Amino acid sequence: MKFVDEYRDSALARDLARAILAEARPDRDYRLMEFCGGHTHAIFRYGVQDLMPENLRFVHGPGCPVCVLPMARIDQAIAMASQHGVTLCTYGDLMRVPASERQSLLKAKAAGADIRMVYSTQDALAIARAATQQQPAQQVVFFAIGFETTTPPTAVALKTARAEGLRNFSVFCNHVLTPPALRAILSDSADEVARIDGILGPSHVSTIIGSAAYEFVARDHGLPLVIAGFEPLDVMQSALMLVRQINQGRRDLQNQYSRAVSPEGNTKAQALMRDTLVPRERFEWRGLGWLPESALKIADAYADWDAEQRFPVAVTPGREHEGCECPKVLRGLMEPTDCKLFGRVCSPENPLGACMVSSEGACAAYWLHGRSR
Ligand code: SF4
Incomplete structure (x- = not known):
């Protein structure tokens, strides 16, 4: 398939593996954080x-936007459906994420809520019409969720609903922003984080916000970042670019995914988002806590x-399992x-945490x- 097969070519993968092996110095370690769950799944699916x-x-x-959503937001969505009797529409990934009291959207649906x-977003608008x-x-x-990649469709849905005067449609907004999360991770003083040598930067998110959004990583944290596509050869080429930078003592922002990402990103999508959505003062992230803007x-x-x-x-925040x-x-402090x-107890059939449910979760990838253990 054009634009897919050439990024999964095994001969090229072997060439890249040899190039990385030749480039990597034997007297040091290289710890590369891949920000996106899409990268994690590519790494394990293709044996990278x-x-x-x-x-x-x-x-x-x-x-992984599903993984970082705190329980309280799912509790709120369930409460909207059960207390107010609304029809709640959302993406399939969210349905089985554990909420408080061993609840989930799927269990609430089984109990009678219209979920x-x-x-x-177009499906949800069609249901409202x-x-x-x-x-x-x-x-x-x-129930809108996702990083900057899925935010523009939510903006379009809001504009469409207003243009059509669709008063029986509304959005429970849970869109989160990538740069503040990356900043929070890199500001963490934990030893494991301090030992990160380079970052594989988001690919699909960067098509929207542009590569320039990550200039702070080199400037403020002294780390190289390479925007990396999601195919296995993208990940391997990006790893090679990072290893080269690290060996040369460079701390640059590079863009491996140049076939889709520009420095400024998708300015039309950004304008749609600016028109309809504004930053929250702070928002809770599972694993990262409350992060400003x-x-x-x-x-x-x-x-x-x-x-x-x-x-x-009003919901009382529940406790994780x-x-x-x-x-x-x-x-990045622990491997699944x-x-x-x-x-043993947690698997995709019986997920105890969001990282095992989501198609982008690290535990699900493993x-x-x-x-396995
Ligand atoms: Fe949570 Fe452990 Fe399950 Fe991962 S494997 S979702 S960390 S319980």
Whole structure:
């Protein structure tokens, strides 16, 4: 398949592996953090880690929006559906993420709440349009989640709803921002974080916000960052670029994913986001805690389509499953297989933490691609 097969070519992968082996100095370690869960899955699905020299390790970062969403936000969504009787629409990844009291959106649906899985914001808008004909009193809430990649469609949905006067549609906004999370990780004083030598930067997110958004990594933290595509050869070429930078003592921002990412990003998408959404003062991230200006909320001009204002709920934040190490996994402080529940009690069939549920979660990557205990 064009634009896919050439980035999975085994002969080229072997060439890149040889180049990395030749470049890596034997007298030091290379610890490269891949920010995105997409990178983590590429690394394990294609055996990239096994092609690396012994002294090069990938450290997994927090780049999975489902994994970093705190329980309280899922509790809020369940409460909106059960207390206010709204139709709650969301992406499939979220359905099985554990909420408080061993709840989940899927269990709430089984108990009678009207919770529906959708593939896009357009599906949610279509449900709202249909409801205006069949059940005029029915309210439809779209549970919006994701990094900057999935934010523009939410902005378009808000604009569409306002343009159509669709008053039975609203958005529960949980969009989070990548740069503040990366800044928080790199400011962590934990030994494991202090030993990170370079970053594989987000690819799809960067198509929206542009590579220039990561200039602070070299400037403020003295680390090289390479924006890396999600295919195995992208990851390997990016690792080679990082190893070269580290050996040469350079701390530069480089863009390996230049076929899709520009320094300024998608300015039209950014304008849509600016029109409809504004930064929250602070937002809680699972594993990282409360981070300032790290998420978006709906702008005042769109308050009529803001589910948090229209359907307020109070929830008592629940506790993570005892023994779940998701917070450490998300900060690169622990590998999933170091969690004593991994594979024994926790698996994709019986997930105890978000990192095992999400298709981008590090625990799911280890499980699916054979890194069992
Ligand atoms: Fe949490 Fe399960 Fe991962 Fe352990 S294996 S950190 S319990 S999600």
